[in-house]
Amino acid sequence: MNGGGPSSRNVAQEFKELFEKCLWQARLTTHSLHRELLRGTGYDLPENTIDSWRRPHTTTGEPSLPGEAKVQLLAQWLCDLDQVTVTEEELLAAWRSDKAARASRRSGADGDPGNVPVDAGHVRLARGEHFEGIIDATIYLHMDSLLGRVDHRLRELLNTGQPIPTYYAYLTHHGYLNWVRLTEDHRYTYYRSSVELCEANATEIGAEIVRAAGRSNLDYVALGPGTGSKDRALISSLVATEPEGGPLLYYPYDINPAMIVHAIQTVLSGELESRVNVKGIIAPFDSLGLFSYVYKDRAGPNVLALLGNTLGNMSDDSGFLETLFSSGMWTGDVLLLEVRCHVDQEAVRAPGIGEELKKRFNFGPLEILGATYDDHQDRITIRRERSRSVIPNTVTTVTRCEQVRCGDKTWHDVRLAYVHEYSEDDLDHVITDIGFTILRKFQRGVRSADQERVVLLYVLQKD
Numbered sequence: 001m002n003g004g005g006p007s008s009r010n011v012a013q014e015f016k017e018l019f020e021k022c023l024w025q026a027r028l029t030t031h032s033l034h035r036e037l038l039r040g041t042g043y044d045l046p047e048n049t050i051d052s053w054r055r056p057h058t059t060t061g062e063p064s065l066p067g068e069a070k071v072q073l074l075a076q077w078l079c080d081l082d083q084v085t086v087t088e089e090e091l092l093a094a095w096r097s098d099k100a101a102r103a104s105r106r107s108g109a110d111g112d113p114g115n116v117p118v119d120a121g122h123v124r125l126a127r128g129e130h131f132e133g134i135i136d137a138t139i140y141l142h143m144d145s146l147l148g149r150v151d152h153r154l155r156e157l158l159n160t161g162q163p164i165p166t167y168y169a170y171l172t173h174h175g176y177l178n179w180v181r182l183t184e185d186h187r188y189t190y191y192r193s194s195v196e197l198c199e200a201n202a203t204e205i206g207a208e209i210v211r212a213a214g215r216s217n218l219d220y221v222a223l224g225p226g227t228g229s230k231d232r233a234l235i236s237s238l239v240a241t242e243p244e245g246g247p248l249l250y251y252p253y254d255i256n257p258a259m260i261v262h263a264i265q266t267v268l269s270g271e272l273e274s275r276v277n278v279k280g281i282i283a284p285f286d287s288l289g290l291f292s293y294v295y296k297d298r299a300g301p302n303v304l305a306l307l308g309n310t311l312g313n314m315s316d317d318s319g320f321l322e323t324l325f326s327s328g329m330w331t332g333d334v335l336l337l338e339v340r341c342h343v344d345q346e347a348v349r350a351p352g353i354g355e356e357l358k359k360r361f362n363f364g365p366l367e368i369l370g371a372t373y374d375d376h377q378d379r380i381t382i383r384r385e386r387s388r389s390v391i392p393n394t395v396t397t398v399t400r401c402e403q404v405r406c407g408d409k410t411w412h413d414v415r416l417a418y419v420h421e422y423s424e425d426d427l428d429h430v431i432t433d434i435g436f437t438i439l440r441k442f443q444r445g446v447r448s449a450d451q452e453r454v455v456l457l458y459v460l461q462k463d
């Protein structure tokens, strides 16, 4: 497609560059384009959509392209402005060549249709195949209260004095944005270290998985993928072990669809797009047994990834590991489990450097009800407690808000979040008692303002 011409990376920037030129000539910003387009055509094009064409995606590093209807309307209106010298045809041509460049990168340089069977203009998508931004997903209808009226469910919890389960911090678009912001904050040292741990050891982790599970028809199930950065590093190393192999199937499993979309964009960006098929699963972890029949589609082994101390957010962490072992995995499957371990069990202070950030994040669910963090920050406490988990010698950081005011309602002693830090030896025993074999452990220290902790990544197998 690009033979002798500009590289596909340059071609893929053509639309963005011409679009920027139009905006500059018309003296428009994202905000004023939104406003003027609405005024001129009645079309309400969201600012964040416009922004996504102008800025690289935070994780993939590439801007998005508008859909066909949007680009036509935009080109017609924008190029008709007196100050703009770019013609409608030029802008549309740039958009088309960007699309073609992306499609050609997806299909491989030789024009091989790759993983999408194109037949005389008709496209048929088999399991996990993706095309033009369409992906396959499974949605659990029984979580309607979490996908829809989270506010109702939250009020019920508060009215009956129950703690807010930590997963509420990840619900709704607000929860998604809070998590993305947290991961982008350089002060969140634990997160940085855990990403580095995966990236620095990805090749070795990949080799360990291949040695244990074999490579044929490998499927990767991300239990709570977040932004997908770690999955991308690990999946890259897995597909690199067999350059001519078939596609790996990626199943991001999450309670929040926005998280799934973000993770898929991260994983599919660049060269991985043609090596990975994908199917999202929008469901809570406590339905894992049910949804295991979705990801147990092919005969080969699965790799499950529970990363980012997600286990440490669960009230019944050991029970979840048991369920995962008995209902979510088959013999030969591998589990990548990343947890936070404490070095000093006696430490009574919560980890310092991220304290303010984490307070904000954990307060997130209450913002859904209209409470503001600024009005409550002085009432939020963080304490280290013992024995919150049945796994011996676990230290738990508990975040509470002494009083929450919201409209005419006041709630007292609201428990916002629990985060477990484990004793490595005790966790090893629990893991092996359940029946897992510990194949390897990778670790990295995290030095924060006042104490040291360890990120530990286990490679486990059910055999």
Ligand SMILES: C[S@@+](CC[C@H](N)C(=O)[O-])C[C@H]1O[C@@H](n2cnc3c(N)ncnc32)[C@H](O)[C@@H]1O
Pocket (backbone or CB within 6 Å): 166, 167, 170, 223, 224, 225, 226, 227, 228, 230, 253, 254, 255, 256, 259, 283, 284, 285, 286, 306, 307, 308, 309, 310
């Ligand atoms: C702590 S983040 C970890 C993200 C990523 N694995 C990492 O290591 O960066 C937890 C992830 O699990 C998801 N999650 C939390 N609780 C969940 C639940 N009960 N069911 C399904 N997904 C959940 C969140 O939406 C988020 O993507």
